[in-house]
Amino acid sequence: MQFQKTPGWLDWYANPSKPHFILPEGAVDAHCHVFGPGAKFPYAPERKYTPCDAGREQLFALRDQLGFARNVVVQATCHGADNRAMVDLLVHAEGRARGVATVRRAIGDDQLRALHAAGVRGMRFNFVKRLVDFTPRDELMEIAARVAKLGWHVVIYFEAVDLPELWDFFTALPTVVVVDHLGRPDLSKPVDGPEFERFVKLMREHGNVWSKVTCPERLSITGPKALDGERNAYRDVVPFARRIVEEFPDRVLWGTDWPHPNLKDHMPDDGLLVDFIPHIATTTESQRKLLVDNPMRLYWS
């Protein structure tokens, strides 16, 4: 099948620079996606965007170029609940990838077990309105209870402004809960203002809540321009991400978000994104936890 990508869609960065930051041995890129290729793994009819293809070989090449050992591949909404492209990657990754699936109520126990055998260890609930249609909460809770039995966690994606309304649902989830992209703070608001404090409170009061300190390129207002000639893009995101890494060093994950869906202004150089890491995890110990110990505990133990 032929797919026309969404007008204005930015292709991923073909020649990422070699990061200056040397990743610790065994580092995990714990948030990335695979798109198609659409001719082999068609995009879902209910999708809200059509990406450019970004296949498994290209993700493996990026992994090696940046110096990662492993990937966690998160099912993107453009594939709906058809997890085949992600599973195909997992079975070709020689044990070096795990997956987070999208699962609907109708899925059978045998299909859940097959996903687990392929390397899936979590499922994702998406509450970002431009990406998905509404699913009733009782349906989501029913699915969460089923995957909890497999030892999976639930990844949640939402925007900060929606957290009050979603709080009761999130805090009732019976699994580890991993929040995408710092709960998408609005960076025009202060790091110690009520909105980000609410997110910190969620993590402080609920020891099962983790956060991905990811997507500075998506959150930043100042953007990729280095402020003082160093490889220090996205500086305005640093206080937010660093606050979470420092207060919750054992419950944070990092990932590239390659191939960076739905960016409108610029496509990040993934090498530059890796160089963001030492600004938010400033000690060897916190870097090891963020990049190795935490993802290995959640996905490979």
Ligand code: 0GY
């Ligand atoms: C991300 C962010 C986005 C998209 C998706 O599944 C998706 O389509 O997650 C976004 O558009 O903000 O994590 O990749």
